[in-house]
Amino acid sequence: MTAELHEELTDPHAGEQLDHGAASSRPLKSRISEPQPRGAKIRGNRPVDQSEAANRFMAATEHEAMHDARLWDLRQKRDKEMHGIEEWEELRNLASGIKEHTLSKLDYYLELFEKNATANGIKVHWAKDGAEHNAIVLEILRSKGVELLIKSKSMLTEECGFREFMAKNNVEVIETDLGERIQQLDDEAPSHVVVPAVHKLRTDVASVFAKTIGSDPDNADAHYLTECQREATRPLILSAQAGMTGGNFVVAETGTFVVCTNEGNADLSANTPPLHIASIGIEKLIPGLNELPVFIRLLSRSALGSPITQYTSHFRGPREGGEMHVVLVDNGRSERLGMEKFWPGLKCIRCGACMNTCPVFRRSGGLSYGATYAGPIGLIIDPTFNVHKYRNLPYSSTMNGSCTNVCPVKINIHEQIADWRKTLAGEGEISPVKKVMMKAAGEVLASPVVYRASLPLGRSALRHLPHFMLYNKLNTWGRKRDIPETPKQTFNEWYRRNRKSQSEGEKS
Amino acid sequence: MSGSRDAILGAIRKNHIQGERPRPAVPLFDQAAPADLKALFQKSLERMGGKILIPDATDPMAPVRQAFVKPGPVVSCVPEFEGDMKITPQTKPTDIAPVEYAVLRAAFGVAETGSLCFTEKQLHVNTTGFLPQHLIVLLDPAQIVYNLHNAYQRPEWLQAHYAVFQSGPSATADIEGVLVHGAQGVRSLSVLFQP
Amino acid sequence: MLVEDKGIPMKVGLFVPCYVDMFHPETGIATLELLERFGLSVEYPVDQTCCGQPMTNTGCEREAAKTEELFVRNFGKYDYIVTPSGSCTNQVRNNMTAIEQTEAVKHVRSRTYELVEFLHDVLKVDAFPWAEFPHRVALHNNCNTLRNLRIASMSERREEPFSKPKALLGMVKGIEFADLTRPDECCGFGGTFSVFEEGVSAKMGQDKVTDQLKSGAEYVTSSDSSCMMHQEGCARRMGVNLKYIHIAQILNGARA
Known part of the structure; x- marks a missing residue:
């Protein structure tokens, strides 16, 4: 397939924009195909x-x-952004405090969101797990006769095994985020929450696209590949009967949910077809609009070192003639809330x-x-x-x-x-191996006599670490590292010879 | 489904984290705001990959016309400029797909991030913000706020059903970190300061 | 200095971690001699073994209990416990929770100091007249020492830059610092990680050595022997001729 190259894509000055938001700040072109x-x-x-x-x-x-x-x-780009914001650490404290506050009254804020969103014409659904989420979405899609769904990136739908479920139920799902689309076409999960195909070289992408959307297998230029994907996806976006997004933040007091993307694909997915479904984890709630900028200011700066995502989209109700659904998904979150040590993981904003x-x-x-x-x-x-x-x-x-x-x-x-x-x-x-070794180590180290006896005596002959350090017979230490030279005497021996009597003498 | 709603809320109530966690007060962090927000906006927008059009005192819309370097339909959502295509109540979101240039006015701008806010009021049809190939945006310099805290004090959030901060054109760096504009949304975004 | 303020010499217990005891006795000796230069009464309880870190690090808290008990028995009687290891200090101060928190345990936990922070924060040393190290040196901060003991500012946070080891090394005549491109990056030792996750551990170590080499350093120094044992092991296998020396030795007047 020959993509129609818009002139921006052959812009000789493109390389000067390396300081730009999400991009790499220096060329990282891979040299060989592997x-x-x-x-x-x-x-x-x-x-x-x-x-x-x-x-x-x-x-x-x-x-x-x-x-x-x-x-x-x-x-490093994240660090640079951090240094540009004087109140950075204060923002982190606020973000943490806001999330903790919201989680401490999560039932209240969820009900508040439901009330406000419903009043604005959003249909709110509740799903206790991934299976129920998938069933709810399928029911909505079937009621509208949807066969083609366009979708922006969502880690929650990954949790739910959403694409596999829809494939079994004859709904075609098209991911619209470039990285996520690459991964979908390669039948591979995203490897990173923000840059899903970051583990792939351009040559890997070229070979995936050549097989799936018919690009030139020998052209691994990132501009060309991105353009091919745009051209291949655009007709699907225009013909889809429904669009799906996730939600980065949910504002309880206004009934708004916010989606952040760099490509504008969430806006396309949400606004082009007549039906918009958003799948959102129940931990995404924040109280009100005063709190929202704290997170918007931190998210993209932390993720990519850019001041803000290119698109920050706020949905508060369906557009005229459109329909909007929000599925609030638990999938283990309410249980995690009760885990004394592990509930703070619910503060995560997936940056x-x-x-x-x-x-x-x-x-x-x-x-x-x-x-x-x-x-x-x-x-x-x-x-x-x-x-x-x-x-x-x-x-x-x-x-x-x-x-x-x-x-x-x-x-x-x-x-x-x-x-x-x-x-x-x-x-x-x-693992049994860890358990056995740690039990042995604990016993050896609890006894000075056993411990001293375990040390490598006649050291230069026994060029191995004592077993309490290596814990196993595999000697993984030595595969890629040299073992340290063993000196003539341990510190303990030196001390006994040179200082022990002296210090005891002082005491008496 | 109401069963799941109650089950989820019930589990949350049972598992709520212990201790008072008061709602923090969020300052506006705007004490260091510069006098010239226009200059800061321009700097931020350019960092996000947007361009500023040079104004023309005698013919205010000349920079807009000069920005049309490619042939193709122009849609205008502003009274200052007449496009090739009219948006009517019958216009469907997908009708915007063939558009090469859309001329819009932003509700306001954010100097900190170079963001432009559009709601359904400015977009007429929501897809005018991202289905066209290129955007040309009029922005009243008096409608630039300093930072995002100031931005969320604006009235638009309680009026619109859809509101977007667009900060430069569509961008991706998903392939080896190479920056490409126009991944899915607009390929370029130009701003003309116009009261 | 505290010695003079109180009128009685502080009693300091010297904890020499297993790695140092076994492979780098010179570090233990330098630590002892250095503390003695400041007029402290320093004792090394000869029945000491370990702080319990390998077991705790692996999650086996119960298996660490007896080792922790032994540690408290050995060190309960001292005003301060000083050790040339940040990760062991972190274990004692922040993670020694396998045993009942008696007064003796609390005393030991709150009084255990890593050597650099003891010199910097407790003794407030302002000169090492005997020290001279005319070499280009790259400093490695152990991650526990950096991010849990806060021995230096970290690149992840927006904070005023500070470095206790650099402040001390700055008092050494002739020393020159070599800058790393990723000064705060973990070297991959990670305690039991170094043997359980050997592949990634070694790769991280190789990358660290490469960064040190590119910095033009002749020596690498650190207040933690375990990281350096790992790095040195990688360097030797890579055929890289970098020298690794504990900060205690430099501060005690080693010339090379």
Whole structure:
């Protein structure tokens, strides 16, 4: 397919706009074509092995290097925005406080929103889980004879397995966010909450588009590929009978919901067809319009280092002749609210800043987590959906705490990761290997005599770490790292020889 | 479904987090607002990929006409300028698809972010904001507020069913971080300061 | 100085973490000698083992209890407990919760200091006349030390820049700092992460070493031995000739 190239797309000055909002601040063009590594292997309810998938991602060195550079660049642009806003830390405090306040009166605010939205002509539905959400949406679509649905990006519909459900029920769903569309055409989940195809190189996209929308397989130019997608999607947008969006914020006092995009695809999805359905998690509530700018100011700055998303769209009622539905979805949220240590995860506004800053995420790729939510926020949310399947995820962190400190709503992510490890160990959801090693380590370290005996004696001969440090016979330490030289004597031995008698002498 | 409503609200009441968490007061953070909001708006808009048209004192609409560099239908939602296509109560959202240029007036602008606010009042048909290939926007400099806190004090939020902050043209960087304008919405956005 | 204010010398217990004990006794010796230079009475309880971090870090709190008890028995009698390790300090101060919080436990937890913060905040040291280190040095802050103990400002936050280790190292004659492109990025050690998630851990370590190398540093220093053991292990395998030295040694007057 030959896309009609508008002149803007061949603009020789395009490169000068690298400081612009969402884009990379320097060219990151990949050099070679390399097969795209796929995500974690999903084997029913068996615990996902994130590190196995991460190792495959890192083995694809071009992918890993691009992914790391792209997301680190977003983190740096976020920092630059932060330094431009004097009240940054105050905004974070406010955002956290507003979310906590709303969550403490969530029933009140949900009912207030329902009342105001209904008064403005929005039909409000309630779904306790993903299945009920899907059934509600299908019923609305069937009542209007909808066969083609255009949709903007929503993590909630990913939670609900919405596209798969609709495919089984003969409703064609077209994602309109470029990254999400790439992922849909490649039959792959989004790898990041904001940039769903960030783990792909341009050559990967070229090959997906060549197979699915007929682009030139040898043309991996991002402008060309984006244009091909625009041209291929536009007729679908114009012929769809219904549009679907998520919702970033729900304003209870005005009955408004807000959707933030950079492409304008939520506006297209919502305003072009006569029917607009918005699927929104119940934790998205905020009290009123005074609170909204706190979040709008933080969201895109945290996510992409741009001052605001190109489109920030506010829906307060259907347009003339149109119909608007909001489906409020629980899907585990009300239960999470009661989890003493883990309810703060409900403050999350899905900016992805924790993923961008996470050194593990940047090197692993989002699909390695094998769950709807990847990266630091995923580590603390995913186990609430399925504690057994996601029990390894809280270990995919060095607990360095960078995530907590970029979080615009101040979720104590790294502390919750530690709390999850405790919770998992307490519930017996810990791998046997870890359990056995830690039990042994605990016994050795509790006894000075046993501990001293475990140290590598005759050290230069025994070039291995003592077993309480390695915990296993696999000796994973030495695969890519040298083992430290063992000195002639430990500090303990040195002290006994050089100082012990002296200090005891002083005492007497 | 009312069963689910009650079940969800019931579960929330049972699981509510403990302790008083008062609603924080949000300041306007506008003490450092500069006198020249127009200049700040321009700087912010350009950062978001928008352009400012150079005004013409003798012929105020000349910059708009000069912006039409490509052939194609022009739709106008402003009385100052007559387009090729009339929007009537019968105009459907999809009728806007062939439009190359739409001329709109923004309800107001936000200097902090270079955002333009449109509601159904300015758009006539909501799709005029993003189905055309290009937007040309008239903005009264007197209708520029400093920051987003000021912006949400405006009356439009309680009047309109649909309101959008458009900050520059449609943009994506989903493929290797390469910036492309016009991913789905408009490919370019130009602003003419016009009281 | 507190020693003089009180009129009686402070009794300081020296905690030498397992890694330091085993692989870097010179760091333990430097810490001891450095504290003694300030006239402190320093003791090293010889029956000490560990702070309990490996078990706690893995979530196995119950398995950490006996080790934590032993720690409190060893250190309960001191005015201050000082250790050349930020992550161990963080464990004791913020995570030693497997045991009943008795007065003795609370005392130990509130009185345990990482060496740099002890010198900077408690002793308020303003000179190291004996120290001279004429080398280009890259500073690595352990993540626990940086973000939990707040030993320096962090790049994630909008705050006034400060760095306690840099403030101390700045008093050393001849030292020159090398700037990293990602100074706050975790090096991938992460305690048990380094063995359970070996692949990502090693990759992060290699990236850290590459950044250090590009900075033109001759030495890397840190107040935490475990991170440096990991980084040094990566550097050696990569064939990179960077030298790693604990901050205690530089402050105690090591010349190389």
